[in-house]
Amino acid sequence: MEKAWWKEAVVYQIYPRSFQDSNGDGIGDLPGITSHLGYIRELGADVVWLCPIYQSPNDDNGYDISDYRSIMSEFGTMADFDELLKAAHNLGLKIVMDLVVNHTSDEHAWFAESRKSKDNTYSDYYIWRDGKDGKEPNNWGSYFSGSAWQYDEGRGQYYLHFFSPKQPDLNWDNPAVRGSVFDMMTWWLQKGIDGFRMDVISMISKQPGLLDGEVAPGALYGDGNVFTNNGPHVHEYLREMNRKVLSQFDIMTVGETPGVTVEEAKKYAGLHTGELNMVFQFEHVDHQGPYGKWNDDPLDLPKLKDILFRWQTGLDGVAWNSLFWDNHDQPRAVSRFGNDSKEWRERSAKMIATALHMLQGTPYVYQGEELGMTNVPFRTLEEYRDIETRNAYDELVHKRGLSHEQMMRFLHRISRDNARTPMQWDDGANAGFTSGTPWIGVNPNYTEINAKAQVGDPDSVFSYYQELIALRHSHEIIVYGSVEPWLEQDEHIFAYRRILRDETLLVLCNFSDQMLTVPLPDGCADTPAQLIGNYDDAAPTAALRPYEARVYLYKQ
Template structure:
């Protein structure tokens, strides 16, 4: 294994700026709002902030459609605000990594404006343009946001590719000038002092030159892990990343363990880590993510154990339950009912954050925030959610009531409701009208209330993250599944220098008898439990128990 790097010890706190803290009453979170909450993040035990996009954007996809990489979105503030935030975070020992979307830009980016202006413009080849076929698009690919992945441009008489919205045209990474422009922009930010990048859908940047039809219109087999993706990332590493002491993590839909070793292998010269989404996809159904299925624990265990053992000694894991694109962790993987919400939130944290890897926790997860489940489709702002409703309900695939159940379970807006700071109007997020509705349960679930309660989810997170920081066994210990066939309990051990940590988590609302643990006569010390009182030799509903056997 390579020498120890700071990002292996990191606890990354993901901020969705639009929903974190509004400082000026316009209903939109901003950089000055984040600045006000730096001490909260430091006290939690996080030492890295991942900022979702703060660049100039028309907000077709809430900032992932970038119109200028080197300007701040005015809703969020100014470049001076960002530079102040960066300085103040560094004073507190907190690094900041930026979200970088370079698979595509906004159609309002100057590159695209020049590209579509005429076929002879030097920027024409910055994007993927093709002639139509048989009076229609160049191939049968469907966009991940619905409809064709090709948009016809009448003035030039050609189509351009967009894996996402028509307002998010894909960049042509085969063009060296595109790569040079991206590398210059990245270097500009790193020279400014940022501490790395989370790279949006980075596994999609390379497309095959022939652009063949996909099975049933699916572009995934050709765009995911495309033909030159690793060459382009190695070039990025050589030209930019290797020159700085930074953290890099790639969002890689469809990545396997073997592919992850290519993207993030210790000797590959590409990225530090990748996000994989096998565990978040365990509830998918006939309509992809749009489903109300519940997680089946044996599937979850198989995935976690495969990644822990598969990357051992070769690459580094990312540990996360949720993010800005996923429903709230406690609603999907735990139980949001009042009697179980806090208990299951603590259990989920214990289960995942004692595995080997870097912790990524999403704003509000440390409070046990839940899905909002708005009554009306009109309350949702997410383009993916609205387009899916149009396609599935409008296409006669599902009824309105069925689709609303799916939206309540998995819409991205479940994670994008405002951070719940206190019980004052709008949860202390804004003095104005919030850009999206606040979850009505904010009076019961909020940071102010949990900071004063030693038994709260927030207090438990602080203790758990401190334990990670102070015990090398969590970072470096060997991983071994425990009771792998059990369909209600997820268990594993971490072992280092003769010490063994036993992690046992009950994923049900039932009492689960424990099997025998052979400690070879050594004392079994309880170091964590999400129940306050000592328990019997059984796991109570959603109980997490952590034992340590010392050498």
């Protein structure tokens, strides 16, 4: 397999609003990030991915961009960004920016011009349609609840928005749109950034005709996903992007691709397809039920393994995986895949980290994951800030009859705000995040779970992540070895082998609070060398204690 720096790297994701506030206004900012770059370097990460920092009205926390070449005033200035970039590079860290170009803010200059008339330079920059029988052009629903269409009085037409009404979708079929986006990307890359994470990039090409979507039982709107994900020209447009922009720089690219399949991912992230380096797939975190993503169902480990192993074996040798448990749109990993009780939080946080970081692909660590931060116990709807969360509550409780108590359980389990509470730096006021009033509440467990308590403690979750990352940097098999699933149907054990030339890694992870016996695969050495584990003392090779993780390295 061809080697590349981005295959060997570990990425640390920052949600700037919640990372570190430097001026006491309660909102994280760029100087705050710069002040903690040494922490990220100490962890061992190679790349920092910044969620959007561009100028934005903040309807969707920065994913509604009004000016791609300016910094959001709450985060600082372009001079602050330049200082951040310089400081990161001086520490050997690379900076990857979020690229949000499926849509803009409705306050972007392009949209301001587009809505003025049907025949100006920007009139076709967005997707406008006349209504049908006095209603929207079709029945599509928005990801943030409600219709995906918004009527504009000035233009006398509807515009498409798959997210908030303040996030109109760009019309990528217009070459001028693509040219404007490519110019902006080139501007940032010439400034010196090291790549892009591309927000919902699989949605940029819509199926012509804009036909009605299927309406699920109990749903208020039709599903437009089949007409928007992996559309007819998406690969053509990405190859054009690569040819005109990406291939001119030594950078890392990852596409957020909801609805992607293994076969489709081979096109997006194929080693020689000329599009992207890797994609984010969401099968393993996208558990749908009668209320969409909103549920509190327990983990189905065999199903999780089936998904992850299908991606691991399907892309091996032809494309590249990205590895993640959580991010700014997902609940906290230890609360979802581990056990966040006081007894098992640390042990299970280390276990799920092992299960993920030993797979083939580029690992992503979301801020606080390396500390074992947990979901937040908000008690009222008013404590939540996320637009998706609030809209979902309104639709499911007020329009579909779900009880307040049940919805609050769902929010505690799934809401995006679980990942957006402030970074827990120490046990002082507001977890050391701000000297002011934080924009969203701090998780009250910060007095026990914080960076100050963990950095330098050899038994901490942070130190365990350091060890995992160091192993990836020193063992080629962890990066490039093929994956061979083991015990696929076991309801509690996540096990697999990695194979590269004459070396084999055996990864054993217990996702339960029970002691379990593990049958070892044929060919495993009688006394293999343990590479890493989350218990200090050795146990019999064929036994796994609660939430135990062990990795063995041996020669075939």
